[in-house]
Amino acid sequence: MSGLVQLNAVGVRFGHVQALDGVNLRVAAGERLALVGANGSGKSTLLRVLHGLVSPTRGSVLRDSAARQAMVFQRPHMLRLSALNNVALALWIRGTEWKQARQIASLSLGRVGLGDAASRNARTLSGGQQQRLALARAWSLGPDLLFLDEPTSSLDPNAKREVEALMAEFAQGGTTLVFASHNLGQVKRLATRVVYLEQGRVLADLPVHDFFNGSRLGETSREADLFIKGELA
């Protein structure tokens, strides 16, 4: 395996629902991979399988065990602690001494522009601030591979731009990004490669330019056609 993660014929079933079906995917270092598709297409499940939160019911997952991973969720959950301690706790869980964890956490908060909010209860931060805090938490872990599940879907345009800028910074710093998104503009701005999912199957896996220009995906799937035109996004 030459990538960071590789899925071979992966299937995931939740009860009677086939969330993923026969997915083959390899994530290489340095990529910015966008997972797109309508609601229920399997994007979030695929992210969770890639990150190791969900085990496949069929197929296999190969991982580069040396690669550090982190994930930012659509609605980040912060504990009833200060913003600083929420970040420090993530480091402590991974074995960093508490005092050092707080120092790194402080740097991370500064990086996402939350230095002034370090002592505030994380639960009292706005949605955009909480998402930036989640990115600070992820950044502090120094991930080689960062998964993001629709990180801007509940944010206003300003907060979206801030989060996108931070995602771009991650990528410039060498972090491989895999993100699920409904926002086609965001996909065009951030991704280098697009995987289109429909009913748990990968219908397209193309470089971003090819996906939006010249892909014949729309001819094979009415849903994909609507999605690419932005009518399902």
Add this chain to the structure above:
Amino acid sequence: MNTFSESAATALALITGFDPVLLSIVARSLAVSASACILACAGGLVLGAWLGVARFPGRGALLTVLNTLLALPSVVVGLVIYLLLSRSGPLGFLGWLFSFKAMVLAQTVLVLPVVAALTRQVVEDVDRAHGEQLTSLGAGRLLRAMLLAWDERYALLTVVIASFGRAISEVGAVMIVGGNIDGFTRVMTTAIALETSKGDLPLALALGIVLLGVVLALNALIAAVRRWRIGGKDQPLLLEGAPG
């Protein structure tokens, strides 16, 4: 003046005059129930939190048993503890029967399932919603359980208070294993039962008023904790700049 109003007046006089017999019974009741509550919470909070995140074969059956124990009749607990602690029972060598310790043990057994079952529910709900984020950070099952329990500490405080209320208001278990011995194992509920049967209504009524006062105070505490929780509850993911 009728019997009730006479008894009520005498009861109030006992309370306002800090009657030593009344005070000793109240103090013993609080000590027994508080000790039982501390022991039950020490075990029940950890057990409940772990059950909230653990998945293993037979978990469903165990939860059914645990939930059934929520409605455990106190006289049945009293009977079982009595049989265990009686001279011929397996724990008879301890010599605890008709003692403070026996009453604490009985109330601990009575309250522990309440703490464990309610804690399990609280932690399981929050784990279902957010547990994977802690797993993503690298938290193992036990650490996740402890972090989620700590994060839900205000909800669990309500559980602790409710369990104390269950302990202090029960009569069957302490009556059987404590024996209601004057000055030794007599607590509020057993004293009320005895004094009523003897016709000493003022003392029974005074104890009843104090017991009601304790329960009322607990309810007020639960309401205060709930208000505190709602006041500090997570803000929804507001759009930045949006009112709210």
